[in-house]
Amino acid sequence: MTRRLGIWAAMAVIALGMLSFELPSEINSDVLAQKTAGDELLGVWEPSNGRARVKIDRIGTKYYGRIVWLLEPNDPETGEPKTDINNPDAALQDVPLKGYRMLKDFVFQEDGTWTEGTIYDPLSGSTYNCVIKMTDENTLDIRGYIGVQALGRTDVWKRLAMPKR
Amino acid sequence: MQHLRPQTWLPFVIFSLAFIGCSGPETVHEYKVENLEIVLAGPLFEGPNAGQFELTLDIPGALGDAYAPGMKVADARLQRAEVSAGDSLGFAQVRSFVLSFASDNEAVAMEEAAFVNPLPEGLERVALNVAPEAELGPHAAEEKLYVVLDVDLSEDFWDGDRLFLLNFELSLTLQSKR
Numbered sequence: 001m002t003r004r005l006g007i008w009a010a011m012a013v014i015a016l017g018m019l020s021f022e023l024p025s026e027i028n029s030d031v032l033a034q035k036t037a038g039d040e041l042l043g044v045w046e047p048s049n050g051r052a053r054v055k056i057d058r059i060g061t062k063y064y065g066r067i068v069w070l071l072e073p074n075d076p077e078t079g080e081p082k083t084d085i086n087n088p089d090a091a092l093q094d095v096p097l098k099g100y101r102m103l104k105d106f107v108f109q110e111d112g113t114w115t116e117g118t119i120y121d122p123l124s125g126s127t128y129n130c131v132i133k134m135t136d137e138n139t140l141d142i143r144g145y146i147g148v149q150a151l152g153r154t155d156v157w158k159r160l161a162m163p164k165r
Numbered sequence: 166m167q168h169l170r171p172q173t174w175l176p177f178v179i180f181s182l183a184f185i186g187c188s189g190p191e192t193v194h195e196y197k198v199e200n201l202e203i204v205l206a207g208p209l210f211e212g213p214n215a216g217q218f219e220l221t222l223d224i225p226g227a228l229g230d231a232y233a234p235g236m237k238v239a240d241a242r243l244q245r246a247e248v249s250a251g252d253s254l255g256f257a258q259v260r261s262f263v264l265s266f267a268s269d270n271e272a273v274a275m276e277e278a279a280f281v282n283p284l285p286e287g288l289e290r291v292a293l294n295v296a297p298e299a300e301l302g303p304h305a306a307e308e309k310l311y312v313v314l315d316v317d318l319s320e321d322f323w324d325g326d327r328l329f330l331l332n333f334e335l336s337l338t339l340q341s342k343r
Contacts (some may be wrong), residue, residue, distance in 0.1 A: 058216055059311050060269040066315070068212045081260075083282065091296040095280045096261050099213025099317050104275045105267075117272045 007084030038108030041132065045066065045140060045157040052100060053160060063114055065121075066105030073098055097122055106132060121145045128152070189341035193238055196227050196305075201331040202251060203314045216329065217267075218312045222305055222339040224337070235342030236243075241305035242297060244334045248278040248314070249290040251328030256291070258322075259284050263315040264293055264331070266304045273303040275313075282317075305337060 041063055044055045053069035075082050082097040106117030112134065118140065119130040128144035129152075135141055138159040145152025203216040225232040246264050248258055261282035267275040278301060279293035304310045314331060 039190050055191075057215060059267050059313060060274075062267065062269065062271075064267075066213055066215070070209075081283075088295055089298050091294070091298060092277055093283055094281070094294070095277060096213075097318055099261070099263060100197070101265070101277075105271070105273075107271055110301055118274065119296065130225050145290065 002119060010037070037112070038063070038114070041106075041108070041114060041140075042139065045143075046160055046162040048156050054157070056103065061107070063103070063106040063108070064101050067098055067100050067102055070098055081133060084125075086122060088125055101131070103132075106130075171271040187341035191229070191338050191340050194228060194231065194337045194339060196222065196224070196241075196335040196337050197242070197332075198312075199332050201312060201333075203329045203331050204313070205316055205327040205329075207324065207326050208320055209318055209327065210264075210319055211320050212317050213317045213325075216316065216327075218331075219309055221309045221310050224339070228339075233341055236339045238302055238337060240341040241339035242336045243278040243295050243299060243302040244299060244329075244336050246295060246331070246333040248281075248288060248293065248328045249332075253328045254327060255289055256284060258319040260317040261315075262282040262291070262293060262317075262329075263334070265313040265315070266299075266301050267311040267313055268273050268304050268307045269309070269311075270303070270307055273307065276301060276304065302334065303339070305335060313332050 008043070017125040018034035024124050038059065041056050041075050042058060044053055045065070046053050050161045052067050052073040055068045056063055056065040058064075069090075070082065073081055083093060084095045084097055084100055087093045087095065100120070100122065102120040102122065104118050104120070106113050114132040117130050117132070120127045121144075128146055131143045131149060131158075133141040133143070139155040140159075141154050142157055143149065143154045198220070201218050201220070203218055205214050222327055224236070224238070228236075243264075247263075248262050251268045261284055262280060263277060263282075264279040265277045267273075276299045277296065277301040279295045281291055281293045284291060312331065312333075314327065314329060316327070
């Protein structure tokens, strides 16, 4: 009887040891996999109209996209670089449009989408809810909407190669 | 005149009293952050480049004796922000600065809070134009927040980093626990 208990105890210790070894590594690999998958979004992207290029970076755990290039960077009337003249906050209307974060606060989800973010339309000064879906490694579906996702509009963005030295 | 029955108004009165009862008095405090090192990691390209700093506000430390356990941030506004050069390159080829605050919390959106555009020439230190409407309370209430400085450069910098020092002051409205 004592011997049988000893065998059970030994098996239990081995099983616990395996558990304590396996669980953390599983969690760590999940976290790393999630981070890597979310970072696929990083890079420079061009909307379908070709009038701007947007660089997506990560700040903390969320993703943000800045305008880094404009087809028409200057105001045709003044000749000066364009600013965010339609910003609803008047105090920010002189912020340069080039560099403006038009994509904000996207969170990577397990289903491979980036949600909870917003997209800003500098032409109207309006901000919309937005979902990003990567259809292949060089193509994004950017869906802006108000309220209901089904009533939104999708634009296709293409990845640009970064310049090399 | 038609009178409302107690069943109609009593819940509202109870709710209002409970709300008032739970909310303590508010006090306003200045919170200064000095010489925050914002590094732009090279190579840097012509156009906007971002540097960030992960910041934890030490409100109990800043308030000292004025701090009471349970105080919560009810509101925060940027009062002043200033950038100075942190390396020998100074403000060379810098066209503008934009200062924003962000958080990992999904419910807290990034806020632009100050900028200077265009950057006047010949300066080594510049005060940013502050957007007084930018609500930074949700950011200040977080355990950590991200201070983001966007720097628009007029040409590429392939070798090395750029360093800028940021000073800013927040006006914090703190609510005491009753």
